[in-house]
Amino acid sequence: MHSSKIMWLLLLVSHFTQAHQADGSLYSDDFLKQTKALRDRALDDDLAYRITESLTTEVGARLAGSPGDAKAVAWAQEKFKELGFDRVVIEPVKLTRWTRGEETAAVIAPYPHQLAVTALGRTLPTPESGLTGELIHFNTLAELEAAEPSEVKGKITFISNRMERHQDGSGYGKAVGARSKTAQVTAAKGGIAAIIRSIGTDDNRTPHTGAAQYDEAIASVPAGAVSNPDADLLVNMLKRDQPVVLNLKLTSHWDGEYTSHNVIGDMLGTSQKEQFIVIGCHLDSWDLGTGAIDDASGCGITMAAAKLINEHIGPLKKTIRVVLWANEEYGLSGAKAYHQAQKNNLTNHILGGESDFGAGEIYALGTRVAAESMPIINQMMTLLRPLGIKYSNNQSSSGADLIPLRQAGMAVFSLRQDGTDYFDYHHTANDTLDKIDPKALAQNVAAWVVVTAMAANTEHDFGFGLKE
Amino acid sequence: MHSSKIMWLLLLVSHFTQAHQADGSLYSDDFLKQTKALRDRALDDDLAYRITESLTTEVGARLAGSPGDAKAVAWAQEKFKELGFDRVVIEPVKLTRWTRGEETAAVIAPYPHQLAVTALGRTLPTPESGLTGELIHFNTLAELEAAEPSEVKGKITFISNRMERHQDGSGYGKAVGARSKTAQVTAAKGGIAAIIRSIGTDDNRTPHTGAAQYDEAIASVPAGAVSNPDADLLVNMLKRDQPVVLNLKLTSHWDGEYTSHNVIGDMLGTSQKEQFIVIGCHLDSWDLGTGAIDDASGCGITMAAAKLINEHIGPLKKTIRVVLWANEEYGLSGAKAYHQAQKNNLTNHILGGESDFGAGEIYALGTRVAAESMPIINQMMTLLRPLGIKYSNNQSSSGADLIPLRQAGMAVFSLRQDGTDYFDYHHTANDTLDKIDPKALAQNVAAWVVVTAMAANTEHDFGFGLKE
Numbered sequence: 001m002h003s004s005k006i007m008w009l010l011l012l013v014s015h016f017t018q019a020h021q022a023d024g025s026l027y028s029d030d031f032l033k034q035t036k037a038l039r040d041r042a043l044d045d046d047l048a049y050r051i052t053e054s055l056t057t058e059v060g061a062r063l064a065g066s067p068g069d070a071k072a073v074a075w076a077q078e079k080f081k082e083l084g085f086d087r088v089v090i091e092p093v094k095l096t097r098w099t100r101g102e103e104t105a106a107v108i109a110p111y112p113h114q115l116a117v118t119a120l121g122r123t124l125p126t127p128e129s130g131l132t133g134e135l136i137h138f139n140t141l142a143e144l145e146a147a148e149p150s151e152v153k154g155k156i157t158f159i160s161n162r163m164e165r166h167q168d169g170s171g172y173g174k175a176v177g178a179r180s181k182t183a184q185v186t187a188a189k190g191g192i193a194a195i196i197r198s199i200g201t202d203d204n205r206t207p208h209t210g211a212a213q214y215d216e217a218i219a220s221v222p223a224g225a226v227s228n229p230d231a232d233l234l235v236n237m238l239k240r241d242q243p244v245v246l247n248l249k250l251t252s253h254w255d256g257e258y259t260s261h262n263v264i265g266d267m268l269g270t271s272q273k274e275q276f277i278v279i280g281c282h283l284d285s286w287d288l289g290t291g292a293i294d295d296a297s298g299c300g301i302t303m304a305a306a307k308l309i310n311e312h313i314g315p316l317k318k319t320i321r322v323v324l325w326a327n328e329e330y331g332l333s334g335a336k337a338y339h340q341a342q343k344n345n346l347t348n349h350i351l352g353g354e355s356d357f358g359a360g361e362i363y364a365l366g367t368r369v370a371a372e373s374m375p376i377i378n379q380m381m382t383l384l385r386p387l388g389i390k391y392s393n394n395q396s397s398s399g400a401d402l403i404p405l406r407q408a409g410m411a412v413f414s415l416r417q418d419g420t421d422y423f424d425y426h427h428t429a430n431d432t433l434d435k436i437d438p439k440a441l442a443q444n445v446a447a448w449v450v451v452t453a454m455a456a457n458t459e460h461d462f463g464f465g466l467k468e
Numbered sequence: 469m470h471s472s473k474i475m476w477l478l479l480l481v482s483h484f485t486q487a488h489q490a491d492g493s494l495y496s497d498d499f500l501k502q503t504k505a506l507r508d509r510a511l512d513d514d515l516a517y518r519i520t521e522s523l524t525t526e527v528g529a530r531l532a533g534s535p536g537d538a539k540a541v542a543w544a545q546e547k548f549k550e551l552g553f554d555r556v557v558i559e560p561v562k563l564t565r566w567t568r569g570e571e572t573a574a575v576i577a578p579y580p581h582q583l584a585v586t587a588l589g590r591t592l593p594t595p596e597s598g599l600t601g602e603l604i605h606f607n608t609l610a611e612l613e614a615a616e617p618s619e620v621k622g623k624i625t626f627i628s629n630r631m632e633r634h635q636d637g638s639g640y641g642k643a644v645g646a647r648s649k650t651a652q653v654t655a656a657k658g659g660i661a662a663i664i665r666s667i668g669t670d671d672n673r674t675p676h677t678g679a680a681q682y683d684e685a686i687a688s689v690p691a692g693a694v695s696n697p698d699a700d701l702l703v704n705m706l707k708r709d710q711p712v713v714l715n716l717k718l719t720s721h722w723d724g725e726y727t728s729h730n731v732i733g734d735m736l737g738t739s740q741k742e743q744f745i746v747i748g749c750h751l752d753s754w755d756l757g758t759g760a761i762d763d764a765s766g767c768g769i770t771m772a773a774a775k776l777i778n779e780h781i782g783p784l785k786k787t788i789r790v791v792l793w794a795n796e797e798y799g800l801s802g803a804k805a806y807h808q809a810q811k812n813n814l815t816n817h818i819l820g821g822e823s824d825f826g827a828g829e830i831y832a833l834g835t836r837v838a839a840e841s842m843p844i845i846n847q848m849m850t851l852l853r854p855l856g857i858k859y860s861n862n863q864s865s866s867g868a869d870l871i872p873l874r875q876a877g878m879a880v881f882s883l884r885q886d887g888t889d890y891f892d893y894h895h896t897a898n899d900t901l902d903k904i905d906p907k908a909l910a911q912n913v914a915a916w917v918v919v920t921a922m923a924a925n926t927e928h929d930f931g932f933g934l935k936e
Contacts, residue, residue, distance in 0.1 A: 053704060056701075057579060057701060057704045057705055058578075058579050059579070060579065060580075060581045060701075061581075061582075067580075111525060111526050111527070111528065112528075112535070113528045113529075113758070114529075116897065203898075203900075203902045203903065204672050204674065204898055205674055205757070205896075205897040205898050205900065206672065206673055206674070228902065229898070229900035229901070229902050232900070232901065232902050233524075233525060233528075233758070233900070233901070236521060236525045236901070237525055289673070290581070290701070428673075429584065429673040430671075430672055430673050430697070432671075432673065432697035432700070432701070433697070433700065433701070433704075434671045434696065434697050434700050435671070
């Protein structure tokens with residue numbers, strides 16, 4: 001480890017020097033003119049929308065391990081070829097399959113109601129006949145964590161905290177702990193099942209699924225999310241100070257080993273063919289909707305950006321690698337498999353970005369690059385500002401699928417999308433094509449064209465080995 | 469019939485004279501001051517919201533003939549008593565019960581998808597195992613009506629027209645024919661089932677139910693509505709010019725005779741105790757949501773208005789009758805039963821209004837009254853304008869439950885609500901309490917207080933026997 005760190009440092013020194021030399025005349029006038037023209041052309045181009053429509057219509061739901069997963073992998077190979085990618089490969093990704101079963105919830109007393117419920121990903125099943133228990137209500141996960149086991153024992157816990165709406169989606173991080181942790185915390189205190197208010201900003205009867213923490217060695221219970229209106233109903237009912245009794249049936253379960261695939265399309269570079277600008281999206285989706293904003297739109301944006309660059313500017317110095325990652329949703333399985341497969345080749349991964357925050361307009365660029373790369377970033381910003389994009393900062397973390405590469409030292413960027421409405425639909429049956437504004441999608445492509453082309457058409461390195 | 473018409477004419481003459489005499493000094497200053505004060509008080513009052521919350525929480529879904537129906541009748545009697553109504557009666561309403569069963573729809577080819585579907589009210593069941601057929605697509609009901617039977621025979625019809633959004637809900641009338649008629653038109657042409665795009669303005673995976681025309685003597689087929697996103701998906705799929713094959717399972721069915729009840733609460737008048745200002749809502753709801761905007765809010769508004777008048781102004785000259793109508797949704801059963809029961813007493817029904825268009829702010833008053841009643845209407849308008857309400861016209865038709873009384877000759881009014889969002893939620897699982905803005909609901913109560921109090925506190929008749 002120590003010797004490889006030294007090697008990285010040496011690499012860094014050489015790259016920093018290179019960047020410094022290039023400062024002032026980073027790109028040819030011709031290339032800058034072509035990039036600007038393509039940026040503007042992309043604003044009127046519908047390729048990303050057509051790709052997104054194709055994936056959501058011809059495949060639809062594609063939970064890792066489901067029949068849709070294999071269809072999506074076949075679709076992606078076909079689509080890369082149709083778009084003229086130079087090299088299309090699939091990479092096996094082993095995972096343990098989680099399968100959704102039936103999901104129903106009903107208040108039995110004091111006032112019978114059917115509730116809209118969905119199982120949290122990776123949770124355990126109730127008995128086939130369901131289970132029945134009295135609700136115990138907590139306003140927050142912290143309240144549940146602080147509760148006496150004697151209060152919780154034998155009961156169904158209910159956490160009712162509501163996610164806040166913000167452009168940058170920052171309400172998610174504050175609220176999502178309830179989803180991640182309630183099954184294990186409830187089990188530890190002797191509860192028999194857990195429900196939470198959906199981690200979402202909408203008022204639709206479309207509950208939000210999403211992964212819960214799971215570890216075979218740690219006790220857990222069946223856990224589901226009810227929709228926001230159903231959570232409101234329960235809260236109102238609980239105010240009446242009578243026991244609220246729920247029947248819950250969630251037959252989702254772990255279901256054996258499965259091999260999915262990352263699908264990788266390369267537009268090969270010229271002078272640095274084996275140096276990669278890694279962009280992409282995740283190919284899997286939750287199973288309730290057609291995975292349009294999570295994450296078909298990200299696939300449409302990044303596949304279209306690479307295709308448009310190749311078609312209108314031509315091959316650049318470095319290779320543009322578009323990775324459609326497998327099983328982001330309940331395991332980051334594709335990201336881990338890729339990192340493992342590339343472990344002797346990590347330093348060839350020059351700069352990475354993932355589009356995985358819906359289809360809203362991009363309002364900011366964030367980076368995590370060497371200080372010496374800032375002249376290039378500044379040059380990118382010159383072309384991004386006319387799209388309404390400002391520079392954020394150099395502490396970006398990019399998408400979830402890039403975590404292993406970033407932790408290994410790869411430089412990353414993040415084109416930050418307006419997420420004001422993202423959590424209205426995220427992980428619900430409502431994640432469908434109609435939620436995407438084609439104009440906003442095109443603006444995304446224009447921005448990805450700029451960053452990707454400029455990152456690929458330089459021999460500069462963006463600083464491998466940056467500390468977290 | 470002829471002699472009773474003459475009697476009505478004589479009555480009209482006497483009432484017109486009365487109105488003319490009262491002109492210029494229609495109400496005492498004290499009463500006007502009290503009404504104004506109560507109007508303003510109502511804007512800060514939450515009684516209507518509390519009633520609406522109570523019905524949607526303690527009863528919830530209450531489709532005519534379902535367990536919720538009987539619970540709602542019991543709830544209503546109790547609530548009227550709690551609010552201090554002078555006379556509470558229930559009136560039997562016989563109906564043939566329609567019951568929703570399972571409902572699933574799936575595209576089998578070319579691209580498998582699960583669809584969000586709901587049965588249209590009063591339609592026939594598919595076999596228990598479902599039925600499978602190729603889709604035939606029509607953009608409008610008119611296109612289906614014009615189709616050759618040979619095109620439709622053996623197929624599942626699909627009408628994809630989309631409802632327009634307007635403040636006054638006028639898009640509904642233009643679009644709803646597809647829902648009303650497709651089952652019978654499809655059957656007449658040899659189709660095996662029918663699906664339509666939901667009659668709704670939203671983009672949620674919450675399909676809109678609602679009644680279809682039904683007559684035992686006319687052939688029909690199972691019929692359902694898919695959500696707007698699902699309809700979009702089908703339209704996109706159909707563009708690919710491959711047969712689209714659907715499996716449809718809708719086990720809803722007619723289910724024998726049932727006796728529901730209108731629930732009637734009277735705040736008794738003084739000098740004209742047996743003359744009625746008839747206000748109200750319908751007590752039943754569709755079964756997918758909790759019937760909050762359709763029509764618990766109407767019950768909250770009108771029950772609260774009568775209660776506030778009685779509490780803060782006291783008994784008025786005429787009786788304020790609040791009718792919670794049974795089975796509006798698939799039969800107008802309560803409206804017909806009341807009309808039948810009151811057939812010798814119709815002329816005592818002086819003026820009627822129903823609140824059945826959600827919970828949006830009121831923006832206009834419409835009427836259907838004798839020309840001689842306009843001074844009173846003008847006086848009402850003086851108190852309504854500060855609420856942002858304008859006068860519409862004298863061709864109002866009021867709510868569906870008043871059709872039999874209006875056709876018999878009763879004068880009516882309509883306090884028109886902003887329906888811009890109404891058809892996002894109407895007849896869906898999304899019709900829940902969170903869709904109601906308490907401030908808008910209070911504005912409704914303020915307006916109903918003004919019209920109801922001023923109509924009840926005069927010996928004027930509003931012109932029974934007006935021609936349609």
